[in-house]
Amino acid sequence: MTFLSELKRRNVIRMAGLYLVGAWLLTQVASTVFPAFDVPGWVLRALIIVLVLGFVPALIFAWVFELTPQGLKRDEEVKPEESIAPQTARRMDRLIIAMLALALAYFGFDKFVLAPRREAAMLADARQPALSAAVSAKSIAVLPFTDLSPGHDQEYFSDGMAEEILNALAQVKDLKVAGRTSSFYYKGKNEDLRTIGKALGVANVLEGSVRKQGEKVRITAQLIQASDDTHLWSQAYDGDLADVFELQERIARAITGQLKVMLQGDQATRLVPVATSNADAYALFVEAQTLVNRRVGDSLPQAIALLQKATALDSKFARAWSKLAVAYAVVAQYVGGDWQASWKASDQAAHNALAIDPDDAEAYAALSYNLFSQRRYVAMVEPMQRAREFGPDNLAANYWAANELSSMGRTREAETRLDAALINDPANTLLLFYKGMMRWRTGDDAGTIALARRTEDRGPAFAALLFAWHDAVVGDLDAGAKHFASGCRGVGSKLSTANLEAIYRGTYQGETQRRAALAILDANAVDDWAPTFLLQLAEPERSFDAFEHGKTGLSDGYLLWLWQPEAWSRKARQSPAFQGFAKRIGLLDYWKQNRWPDLCSPTPANGTDAFTCR
Numbered sequence: 001m002t003f004l005s006e007l008k009r010r011n012v013i014r015m016a017g018l019y020l021v022g023a024w025l026l027t028q029v030a031s032t033v034f035p036a037f038d039v040p041g042w043v044l045r046a047l048i049i050v051l052v053l054g055f056v057p058a059l060i061f062a063w064v065f066e067l068t069p070q071g072l073k074r075d076e077e078v079k080p081e082e083s084i085a086p087q088t089a090r091r092m093d094r095l096i097i098a099m100l101a102l103a104l105a106y107f108g109f110d111k112f113v114l115a116p117r118r119e120a121a122m123l124a125d126a127r128q129p130a131l132s133a134a135v136s137a138k139s140i141a142v143l144p145f146t147d148l149s150p151g152h153d154q155e156y157f158s159d160g161m162a163e164e165i166l167n168a169l170a171q172v173k174d175l176k177v178a179g180r181t182s183s184f185y186y187k188g189k190n191e192d193l194r195t196i197g198k199a200l201g202v203a204n205v206l207e208g209s210v211r212k213q214g215e216k217v218r219i220t221a222q223l224i225q226a227s228d229d230t231h232l233w234s235q236a237y238d239g240d241l242a243d244v245f246e247l248q249e250r251i252a253r254a255i256t257g258q259l260k261v262m263l264q265g266d267q268a269t270r271l272v273p274v275a276t277s278n279a280d281a282y283a284l285f286v287e288a289q290t291l292v293n294r295r296v297g298d299s300l301p302q303a304i305a306l307l308q309k310a311t312a313l314d315s316k317f318a319r320a321w322s323k324l325a326v327a328y329a330v331v332a333q334y335v336g337g338d339w340q341a342s343w344k345a346s347d348q349a350a351h352n353a354l355a356i357d358p359d360d361a362e363a364y365a366a367l368s369y370n371l372f373s374q375r376r377y378v379a380m381v382e383p384m385q386r387a388r389e390f391g392p393d394n395l396a397a398n399y400w401a402a403n404e405l406s407s408m409g410r411t412r413e414a415e416t417r418l419d420a421a422l423i424n425d426p427a428n429t430l431l432l433f434y435k436g437m438m439r440w441r442t443g444d445d446a447g448t449i450a451l452a453r454r455t456e457d458r459g460p461a462f463a464a465l466l467f468a469w470h471d472a473v474v475g476d477l478d479a480g481a482k483h484f485a486s487g488c489r490g491v492g493s494k495l496s497t498a499n500l501e502a503i504y505r506g507t508y509q510g511e512t513q514r515r516a517a518l519a520i521l522d523a524n525a526v527d528d529w530a531p532t533f534l535l536q537l538a539e540p541e542r543s544f545d546a547f548e549h550g551k552t553g554l555s556d557g558y559l560l561w562l563w564q565p566e567a568w569s570r571k572a573r574q575s576p577a578f579q580g581f582a583k584r585i586g587l588l589d590y591w592k593q594n595r596w597p598d599l600c601s602p603t604p605a606n607g608t609d610a611f612t613c614r
Helices: 003-009 012-036 041-064 085-126 155-170 180-184 193-200 241-258 279-294 299-313 318-334 339-356 361-373 381-390 395-407 411-424 429-441 445-455 460-474 477-490 497-508 511-523 530-536 540-549 555-562 567-574 576-585 587-593
Strands: 065-068 071-074 139-142 204-213 216-225 230-240 600-602 611-613
Touching: 012 041, 041 065, 139 155, 139 180, 139 193, 155 180, 155 204, 155 241, 155 279, 180 193, 180 279, 193 204, 216 241, 230 241, 241 279, 279 299, 279 318, 299 318, 318 339, 318 361, 339 361, 361 381, 361 395, 361 555, 381 395, 395 411, 395 429, 395 555, 411 429, 429 445, 429 460, 445 460, 460 477, 460 497, 477 497, 497 511, 497 530, 511 530, 530 540, 530 555, 530 567, 540 567, 540 576, 555 567, 567 576, 567 611, 576 587, 576 611
Parallel strands: 139 204
Antiparallel strands: 065 071, 204 216, 216 230, 600 611
């Protein structure tokens, strides 16, 4: 009797078919059911591992044992007259056919019923704020003001006027104000106010226009109840550019009066502080802050030039100095240039701001981010604490604080910080991207995709990176390569699209592609993202060396990858070289003085600075 005939007689081949079909059906059902009950992602991965490990034992079991009327017996103990192998084979055939029919039925049900429902749920989630809450009557979104100037060349100034009023209202303790990024997302869109109010979780919307001609300014504002488009109040204000703070004060005070907001302390007498006595400096600042928020193309260099002029006109203009510090802190990342020179200029601007206003949260946030970029992780903590103390709702402080926590591996704390910031700014692209990365780390693929969709039309590069990780899980490497290349180029990599696609394929497709990707990096070692790409190509030692001795300031771009759930990230964390690398670049000192990452813990029995990661 041949070996194949013996396999058939002992029903080993049938057992293999039955096991594979059953395992596939079980994993498909589990992947659909588990998320509904908030089952952690690792449970599904553990189930798949158990099923894979159980395949060979199942075949061995079928080879060794045979079912008889007396129960299971070893095959060699079964007499020919006791064998019911043919009957068992027929039963197994019927069972396999039934399982295949069930699998096909489930496949059709999932494709045509469950999948559309999941997609609809994701899209519905994409239109909602990060956290649901009852909408307070004392809540407002300030939309960008329309430029009605004769030359229609004051768009940045008009946006800045709206942002200044938003900032003033945001300081009122009894009033919820939607964040600038979320409100300004609706610029140029024809969304009705009910949709905007629901999406931003506010009861009221402020619309307006600005007409600037020479030194003359007219600001028109109207307060609208979002639920039914009821106009609650409208007014036009005329004045000179030198009177702009008084115009803003009158508008802000009229709004708080209409919403019956209780003003306390200094706000009872003044809502809008006089930031500068120089009208021209203020006009430059207002335009520049809009450009800093954009962070695309040449907006940052333009903003820096405007802010330099503003601070030259008024050297005591603290807000202009702190905004200049923010612009310099990120310009090398988004545009390129000398990191060292940018850090020095940013630090100097921040210190200038703090010499004038010791409570400037944005200046402290810029100082912390510069220290973070320079890998001075212990030193970054104190200025960020001050930024959070003086500006608990400041976007730069909240975003960079979450950024630093996530890079240090403190995923749960980072996500808590992001959730708090998203309550007031639910459409902020950067916050949504980092929230998506934290969801990905925890194995929540559905949550990651929902957040990617929420960033898709605001920050396509960030959404593309989130889609790229998901594409790898579902096996769509063609889509993943395109998403990865688009995302990486959008956040600063200078490699070509073709090279970036090759690096993605090298990460997931096989050893030949991995070698080809490594050759690309050998020829482009100066790219700021090269150490990060070496990390995902499962070359941790080379990656650590490239990051440690390179001149890039991308601490966040690199360390964000280090805590991913993929095998290559675990390989890096568990590499013996990681012990020394973490100590040399300052991670270990940070962990010992603050808090250890979620995935690592100290093992003092193995040495003073020893630790283990999973």
